[in-house]
Amino acid sequence: MVPKPKFNRGSAVEVSIEPGSWFPGTVVRWASQDKLLVEFGDLDVKKPIVVHLHQLRPVPTPESDDWHLRTGDKVEAFWKQRWWEGYVSKDLGNGRFRVYFTESKEMVFSKRKLRVRRQWINDKWVPPIIYQQLKNYKELFRELKMPRWETRLENRRNWISELPDCILLHIMSFLEARDVVRTCILSKRWKDLCKRVTTLKYILPSAQTLDSFKSWIFSCRDHSCSLFNLTISTRIQQGEEALYPLIEYALFHNVQHLKININPSFRPKSDLLPLISVSHSLTFLKLSYGRNFGVAVCPKSLRLPALRTLYLKYVNFVATHHHYADPFSNCHELNNLVLRDCSLIQDAKVLCISNNALSSLTISSVAAQQFSLSTPNLKSFTFLGSFVFHRLLSSTCNLSFLQQVNIDGLSYIHKEASTFLRWLQVLANVKILKIGYSLIQTIQNVSYFNILSPLYFDYTIIWVFEYVIC
Structure with a gap:
């Protein structure tokens, strides 16, 4: 049994009721094993409400007096009795900053109404990399110039090694894993530094090197350090299960970004996604299989409470009920979903995309008879592939926030005109x-449509349609 976090009666907390914002509140009591009753003193919410643990976090520690803000910093701004996620788009001077929000809105805030954007993962705050960590080393960076050619080699200082650990570890995060390990031979200063990297990229074709990579992680890496980012891109011969120990290790060490691109020489099993589904810290997942080696099977329902971005390629979906596949409804924070070359199998016919937080959806060459959208906050929808309008599209909501739709591919609209009209509806x-x-060329030959005028032309065309529903 997973122990309860230390949220007691009267604890000050923040609750994510809407994506991208945090409401201050107070714990009234535990409602169940994973739910709490929370009241809000300064909001229009008159009665306490029950929230899940993944919607809850404690109140962050206030920023220090010497906290410095710069353009591009990720922040949270206090407005309308809640904290909103955004980033600094401009320093206006005199302690005032313009902040850009994900809803395409900009506002000006004083510094006292801003704070660093942090994540509460496994009972710990995870702050982003902030520029003020570098401010004490400006002089050192100015001196990182090549000495004059007359300078003797033995008199030159090792400027790189004098950088603080946080900077060196950040630089190493851009290297492949084999190059990260090789840094240990540079000097005593570097001997143990590679053991504390929080980003690892394994991009090698050899199964033998995969075994060496796993051996180094399990025997040499500092296990007290989190592994926030893991990328694996390889052709494996031993079987998909050869990756499972690596995935389990990453999940145990609070992985947030996980990218897996593999070309197995066998038909994939269906254990990888269920294994990943136990993560409560994962915010980004990209899983891609090779074209010629079959596809993996997704669980009927993915349960990744912190996941915000999901990319799946060559993955099959099975029905949850009555020929409907609905795998994403329990990813409550999912904001961006990309599906490429996926299919429905067994008796599944309709792919349901049900998610209240989803704002961006891309479907490319996905084999399904029908797509059903239950995404009230969807803003961007891209659909690509052959026989585009051979597939039905329906929605359980009016998609009132939809800003842009991109449709491209081959289709015989003169045979599927009624379906195309339903899409437009x-x-x-x-x-x-x-x-x-x-x-567009196909549409021009169909008498159902009277094309008024092209608005834009650059590889794609935006058209306004006047159509008659027969």
Whole structure:
């Protein structure tokens, strides 16, 4: 049994009721094993509400007096009795900053109403890399110039090795794993530094080197350090299960970004995604299989409470009920979803995309008879592939926030005109509709549509349609 976090009655907390914002509140009591009753003193919410643990975090420690802000810093701004996620777009001087929010809105805040954006993962705050960590080393960076050619080699200082650990570890995060390990031979200063990197990239074709990589991680790496980012891109011969120990290690060490791109020489098993589904810290997942080696099977329901971005390629979906596959409804923080070359198998016919937080959706060459959207906050929708309008599209909501739709691929619209009209009905609230040139050429020959005027031309064309529903 997972122990309860230390949220007691009267504890000051912050609650994520809406994506991208945090409401201050107070714990009233535990409602169940993973839910708490929280009240909000300064909001219009008159009665306490029950929230899940993944929606809850303690109140962060206030920033220090010497906290410095710069353009591009990720922050949270206090506005309308809650903290909103954004980033600094401009320093206006005199302690005032312009902050850009994900809703395409900019506002000006004083420094006292801003704080560093942090994540609460496994009972620990995870702050982003901040520029003020570098401010004490400005003089050192100015001196990182090549000495004059007359200077004797033995008199030159090792400027790189004098950088602080946090800077060196950040630089090493851009290297492949084998190059990270090789730094240990540079000097005593570097001997143990590679053991504390929080980003590892394994991009090698050999199964033998995969065994060496696993051996180094399990025997040499500092296990007290989190492993926030793991990338694996390889052709493996031993079987997909050869990766499982690495994945389990990363999950145990609070992995946040996980990228797996493999070309197994066998038919994949269905254990990898269920294994990943136990993570409560994962915010980004990209899983891609090779074209010629079959596809993996996704669980009926993914349960990744912190996941914000999901990319799946060559993955199959199975039905959850009555020929409907609905795998994403329990990813409550999912913001961006990309599906490429996926299929429905067994008796599944309809792929349901059900998620209240989803704002960006890309579907490319996905084999399904119908797509059903239950995404009230969707802002961007891209659909690519052959026989585009051979597939039905439906929605359980009016998609009132839909900003842009991109459709491209091959289709015989003169045979599927009624389906195309249904698509336009579902997407009636979109502000910008981009249709690929090949589809435009087909549409021009169909008497169902009276094309008024092209608005934009650059590989794709935006058209305004006047259509008659028969």
